[in-house]
Amino acid sequence: MNERQRAERLLVERSLSPELEAHCRSTALQAERLARRWGAAPDDAAVAGLLHDLCRELTRQEVLDLARKHGLEIDSIEEEYAVQLLHARVAAAEVAQAGFSPQVAEAIRRHTLGGPGMSVLDACLFVADATAPGRTWKGVDEVRRQATESLDDAVMVLARRDVARLRARGREPHPLMLALIEEQHGSPV
Numbered sequence: 001m002n003e004r005q006r007a008e009r010l011l012v013e014r015s016l017s018p019e020l021e022a023h024c025r026s027t028a029l030q031a032e033r034l035a036r037r038w039g040a041a042p043d044d045a046a047v048a049g050l051l052h053d054l055c056r057e058l059t060r061q062e063v064l065d066l067a068r069k070h071g072l073e074i075d076s077i078e079e080e081y082a083v084q085l086l087h088a089r090v091a092a093a094e095v096a097q098a099g100f101s102p103q104v105a106e107a108i109r110r111h112t113l114g115g116p117g118m119s120v121l122d123a124c125l126f127v128a129d130a131t132a133p134g135r136t137w138k139g140v141d142e143v144r145r146q147a148t149e150s151l152d153d154a155v156m157v158l159a160r161r162d163v164a165r166l167r168a169r170g171r172e173p174h175p176l177m178l179a180l181i182e183e184q185h186g187s188p189v
């Protein structure tokens, strides 16, 4: 069985909702496309896409319990928004434990917050998650187009969008998200 088949099996075993399973498959498709365009391994991108939201439908308590089981140190923002943010790191730990490659686990780990020093594979998954077929937010077509011209620009637009949305709701963005933007622009946002 190859890695994609193993990923398929794990995805199906976890019995996600049909909507989330469809999102995982469309993210895999988009991540693979971006990987071919930008020179990451297409198989890794597809596997990361299939498995990135493996823990997205767990309860807050389940996510926190898994984080503890895997020995993850979590900060206060991750604890407060465990389901929204920590599902990424918890899925990465599960995927690593299931024997998938460290680069696949790393891309999954970074798919919610991003961060400085992202690999091309990390960036492909980060952008694919937000621009996969089925995503319909305002401006998504523009970012899809942008992602074919500059992966970094697409990452930046998405990170800035996340920061703006959080601040509009009176929430301070996670430092990793700010560090990702600072890395490219050399100044705080």
Ligand SMILES: [Fe+2]
Binding pocket: 052, 053, 056, 087, 088, 111, 112
């Ligand atoms: Fe996610």
Ligand SMILES: [Fe+2]
Binding pocket: 023, 027, 052, 053, 129
């Ligand atoms: Fe996702």
